Amino acid sequence: MTADRVRISELAKEVGLSPSRLRQLADSGVIPSERTPGGHRLFDVAAVRAALARRSLGTAVKPAGGLGAPSWQRRLGLLGLAEDRVWQQIAAGFDLDTDSPACHIFRYAFMEMLNNAIDHSQAEHVDITWWITDDLWAFEVSDPGVGAFTRLREGLELHDEFEAVQELTKGKRTTDPARHTGEGIFFTSKAVDLFQLTSRGVRWTVDNLRDDVALGMIEEAPGTTVFCQIDPRTDRRLIDVFQRFTEGHSFVRTRPTVKLFGLGLTFVSRSEARRLLDGLDRDFEEIEVDFSGVTDVGQGFVDELLRVWPSAHPGKKVIPVNMNPAVEFMVRRGLARFSDDGR
Numbered sequence: 001m002t003a004d005r006v007r008i009s010e011l012a013k014e015v016g017l018s019p020s021r022l023r024q025l026a027d028s029g030v031i032p033s034e035r036t037p038g039g040h041r042l043f044d045v046a047a048v049r050a051a052l053a054r055r056s057l058g059t060a061v062k063p064a065g066g067l068g069a070p071s072w073q074r075r076l077g078l079l080g081l082a083e084d085r086v087w088q089q090i091a092a093g094f095d096l097d098t099d100s101p102a103c104h105i106f107r108y109a110f111m112e113m114l115n116n117a118i119d120h121s122q123a124e125h126v127d128i129t130w131w132i133t134d135d136l137w138a139f140e141v142s143d144p145g146v147g148a149f150t151r152l153r154e155g156l157e158l159h160d161e162f163e164a165v166q167e168l169t170k171g172k173r174t175t176d177p178a179r180h181t182g183e184g185i186f187f188t189s190k191a192v193d194l195f196q197l198t199s200r201g202v203r204w205t206v207d208n209l210r211d212d213v214a215l216g217m218i219e220e221a222p223g224t225t226v227f228c229q230i231d232p233r234t235d236r237r238l239i240d241v242f243q244r245f246t247e248g249h250s251f252v253r254t255r256p257t258v259k260l261f262g263l264g265l266t267f268v269s270r271s272e273a274r275r276l277l278d279g280l281d282r283d284f285e286e287i288e289v290d291f292s293g294v295t296d297v298g299q300g301f302v303d304e305l306l307r308v309w310p311s312a313h314p315g316k317k318v319i320p321v322n323m324n325p326a327v328e329f330m331v332r333r334g335l336a337r338f339s340d341d342g343r
Helices: 008-015 019-027 045-055 083-093 101-120 148-155 161-170 184-191 238-244 258-263 270-277 299-312 325-341
Strands: 072-077 125-132 137-143 194-199 202-207 212-217 224-230 286-290 317-321
Touching (some): 008 045, 083 101, 101 224, 161 202, 161 212, 161 270, 184 194, 299 317, 299 325
């Protein structure tokens, strides 16, 4: 790989298109590429961006208003609504390839998000919008109800909506455990190319093509809006997404995103670590803590996260990932002290 050329996996993160879609565009000559002596594709990012701009493909991160005229749009009453019947109507109407990986993912994602509106929103209706093109599939489910973050905040007695986002990144967090596992939003956010949940002015975005997560504020509106997007040519399989977090058909792993916690990039206190791990001892054996975007951590935070909490919960394992050199140094230092002390 030369200094000004990247492989297809890196290009996917740069431009926000899936590797399968980029491979198809390269094969058809829409974007330029070259081959190494070993047969690997290499791409000039600037040249690819220019080619995509000429073809107006854009990138994966597209707000709903930027997708053009909807392909399908309905306002449906929630009383007695069945999510599977709505899905069947859409899939048949657009003759979607129900055996494709994209269709498997979107079937799951759409029905989970519509079911959440039916069971949790306390609204009278839901607005559903679909966009279907050769380059992308997308849907939006919007209700004027109580709001997903607000409901979770009140049900779990959290401090604010931002803590509610943190709880959703853990999985298995629900205000209605008798009827729901709390896994739908978690797995949907991992399976689609782009996931965006907006409620009460707080917008949580998960971009799986760029392996990035964002949290922002917009003008407040009632209810909840969920937007999902996928490349219809994706080779990502829903079963692989599930298997990343399951063992023996049980959901035992989770990956809370530390950089969302408290809207901060620095974590120093033991209380922050305790809040991050709160509730995870009941459901999970392994917890991956993703430090992407975190700039600094303190000794107390590391000690609570990697020594105190696991010691108090035998059989539970905390795994730090995606650390910058400074964070990794503090983690290694903390683990070394733990080993030296024999505790």
